[in-house]
Amino acid sequence: MSTLPAPPADGFCAQAWEHTAGLQRAIVEHPFxxxxxxxxxxxxxxxxxxxQDARYLVGFAQALAAAATRADTAExxxxxxxxxxxALVEERRLHAGYVAEFGLSDEEVEGVDTSPTCLAYTSYLRACALGAPYPVLLAALLPCFWVYQHVGSTILEATGGAADHPYRAWIQTYADEExxxxxxxxxxxxxxxAASAGDVVRRKMLAAFTxxxxxxxxxxxxxxHREAWPTARFLR
Structure with a gap:
C-alpha cells in the first residue's frame, strides 16, 4: 500500500470515498x-x-486534455x-505488451467490438469535458486514477508481490509509488x-464521482462477461 500522506480527512475526496465505500468494496470483491x-x-x-481498456484510455486522455485547457494554474x-x-503512452505500452504476449494480431484486436459499457463510459467522460463545469469534470476523472490505485494496491498486498504472478505487470503498474x-x-x-466551489457544484461533483x-x-x-451488443443479432 502507498506510504504517501493522504489529503485532509474532511475534504471532498474523503466525503466522496465514504459515499461510495460500498461500491469500492464491490469493485475489489468483483469476480474479475x-x-x-x-x-x-x-x-x-x-x-x-x-x-476495451486500451480503447477507454483514448477517451480518458481526451477528457484529461480538455481539463488541462481549463486549468486555473500552469502547474x-x-x-x-x-x-x-x-494514459496514451505508458499505460497503452502495458496493454501492447499483453496483446503481444497473447499473440493477438491487429486483425483480431480490430475484430473485437467496443463494448456497450466501454462506449458508455468514454461517452460520459467526453460529455463532461464538453458541457460540465471544470470541477465536475475533475470529479468525473478522479475514479479512474483512484479506484485503479486502490485495486492495484489491494491486490499487491494480497499477493505479496509474487514474482511468478501471471498478471504481475498489471498489478505493479497500478500499485506503483509513482x-x-x-x-x-x-x-x-x-x-x-471543491473547497472554492458552491454547494450546487459540489453536489454535481459528488454525482459525477459516483x-x-x-x-x-x-x-x-x-x-x-465479455459483454457484447445484444442487438447484434438483428444486424447483417
Missing part, C-alpha cells in the same frame, strides 16, 4: 478482480479487458496534460477546486 488476485483469471477474459495544466500523455503520487496530486487538485465509480464497476463486470 478476485480471479485476477489469485492468478486464475481466464486469459481470454483478460485479453478482452485489455482491448495544474501540466499535471493534467502529463496524465493525458501517460502512480500513487499522481493519484495523490489528482485528489489534492479535486479537493482544492457515476464514474459506477462505470468502473460496470467496466470490470462487462469484461468478466
Amino acid at each position: 478482480n478476485v480471479a485476477l488476485t489469485d492468478g486464475t483469471l481466464d486469459r481470454e477474459v483478460f485479453a478482452f479487458y485489455i482491448v 495544474d495544466a501540466a499535471f493534467l496534460s502529463g496524465a493525458a500523455q501517460g 502512480f500513487a503520487a499522481s493519484v495523490l496530486t489528482a485528489r489534492e487538485l479535486v479537493d482544492r477546486v 457515476r464514474a465509480t459506477e462505470y468502473e464497476w460496470l467496466f470490470w463486470d462487462s469484461a468478466w
